[in-house]
Amino acid sequence: MKRTFLSASASLLLLAGSLVAAAAPSSADPGKGLALGHAVHVCAAAPAGQASCDALKATDRSGRPVAASQPPSTALTPANLQDAYKLTGLLSGGRTVAIVDAYGYPNLERDLAVFRTQFKLGDCTTASGCLKIVNQTGGSSLPRFNVGWAQEQALDVDAVSSACPDCKIVVVQAKSASFSDLGTAVQTAAKVPGVVAISNSYGGGDASDATYGKYYNFPGIAVTASAGDNGYKGASYPASSSYVTAVGGTSLSTASNSRGWSETVWSGTGSGCSTYNAALPAASGAGTGCTKRAMNDVAAASDPNTGGLAVYYPTNGSNSTWGQFGGTSEASPIIASVYALSGNTGSAASGVYANSIPYGNSGALFDVTGGSNGSCPTSVWCTAGAGWDGPTGLGTPNGVSGF
Numbered sequence: 001m002k003r004t005f006l007s008a009s010a011s012l013l014l015l016a017g018s019l020v021a022a023a024a025p026s027s028a029d030p031g032k033g034l035a036l037g038h039a040v041h042v043c044a045a046a047p048a049g050q051a052s053c054d055a056l057k058a059t060d061r062s063g064r065p066v067a068a069s070q071p072p073s074t075a076l077t078p079a080n081l082q083d084a085y086k087l088t089g090l091l092s093g094g095r096t097v098a099i100v101d102a103y104g105y106p107n108l109e110r111d112l113a114v115f116r117t118q119f120k121l122g123d124c125t126t127a128s129g130c131l132k133i134v135n136q137t138g139g140s141s142l143p144r145f146n147v148g149w150a151q152e153q154a155l156d157v158d159a160v161s162s163a164c165p166d167c168k169i170v171v172v173q174a175k176s177a178s179f180s181d182l183g184t185a186v187q188t189a190a191k192v193p194g195v196v197a198i199s200n201s202y203g204g205g206d207a208s209d210a211t212y213g214k215y216y217n218f219p220g221i222a223v224t225a226s227a228g229d230n231g232y233k234g235a236s237y238p239a240s241s242s243y244v245t246a247v248g249g250t251s252l253s254t255a256s257n258s259r260g261w262s263e264t265v266w267s268g269t270g271s272g273c274s275t276y277n278a279a280l281p282a283a284s285g286a287g288t289g290c291t292k293r294a295m296n297d298v299a300a301a302s303d304p305n306t307g308g309l310a311v312y313y314p315t316n317g318s319n320s321t322w323g324q325f326g327g328t329s330e331a332s333p334i335i336a337s338v339y340a341l342s343g344n345t346g347s348a349a350s351g352v353y354a355n356s357i358p359y360g361n362s363g364a365l366f367d368v369t370g371g372s373n374g375s376c377p378t379s380v381w382c383t384a385g386a387g388w389d390g391p392t393g394l395g396t397p398n399g400v401s402g403f
Helices: 008-020 078-084 108-118 147-163 179-191 209-215 328-342 354-360
Strands: 036-041 056-060 096-102 131-135 168-174 195-200 202-205 222-226 245-254 261-265 298-301 309-314 320-326
Touching: 078 147, 096 147, 096 179, 096 328, 108 131, 108 147, 108 309, 108 320, 147 168, 147 309, 147 320, 147 328, 168 179, 179 195, 179 209, 195 328, 202 222, 222 328, 222 354, 245 328, 245 354, 298 328, 320 328
Parallel strands: 096 168, 096 195, 131 168, 195 222, 222 245, 245 298
Antiparallel strands: 036 056, 056 320, 245 261, 309 320
16 A cells, blocks of 8 residues: 555645744743644655655644744653653663765754753764764765755754764765665665664655665664654555564653553554565564564654654754654654664674564563554554554563663
8 A cells, every 4th residue: 555645634734834944933931831733744745756754843733833942841851761761871882873864954963962962962073973974875965955854854863862862873864855865875874884773764655675675674783764654554665674673653641650651552653564575574473464564563752742852953054943843753763772772783694684673572662552543454553452563563662672
């Protein structure tokens, strides 16, 4: 089944979001009970052969994207995220997470510094070697600016910084959103010394590994991909690739339980069965109900309103502000960071893919058992329950022992 990115109403919201993206920050005090409304896609729908980013930006009740001089009081902070997934105090030892996105973002380093300073995460700069930004072939001539994809990149680097503050970050910017250019960027990321995980927060309709799999086939590196943001629509590539870890989304909120947090399915997360790609051997006992590749493997916070991350993001080529972002674009870099923290990303020598690892450690994850992302022919593909389900896979991180 082909994935449809935006409904007609969502397209109108996207247009509205693009018109206000460059506006001045809201005068509302984000520390005094900001009332959230809907969320808008930051990237336009993609034609065949191209991908759309999976970031969503929260809006206020009037439909204006959240834009403020301080992090919104409703947003997750890095400390929240680390506490929810039991990552507090864990270190990667300086392992590197790569982010692959399309187009340029000239102020990425500046904006990342604002985010990390705000939350006392320590410096991560190009001068120190913590941050590296290259084009799809590894060069220094970066592609043209695109505000939607730049906002996606802001979410991605802030999510990695939140989940794994000591991780190094490589951002590889493709010259376009075509799968061939994005795939070339993934290949470049895989060659960077020290890279143990590559996050891909974008997708298109289901596609075949016979056509695009060469771009994502890296045993020994945890390649993660967002499941999409339009609910149950069937499979989305590259999340439907047999070579990647498919990442679904949850709604994450505080709770008065022993964990301190509760999670349900985020209604927007993608899920489904590929019509092209082989089922994961590791998932044979998971009860997916799919004859081929099943989405998803694991999940993390994605709901832009309940579990959206505080992000410092660009509104145009020169100005930036604070907002609240979600979508499965939030979840993919979180999971990539957890793999980096675990140090367990499969084996190139033995051909072990990182996506197989959670299936052997499912008891070490937080099992999400409530919520749905739509109607589907087989309930497990769109409704959460004990064990594996389509929207959240095997569950969400509980420390790193599930990875």
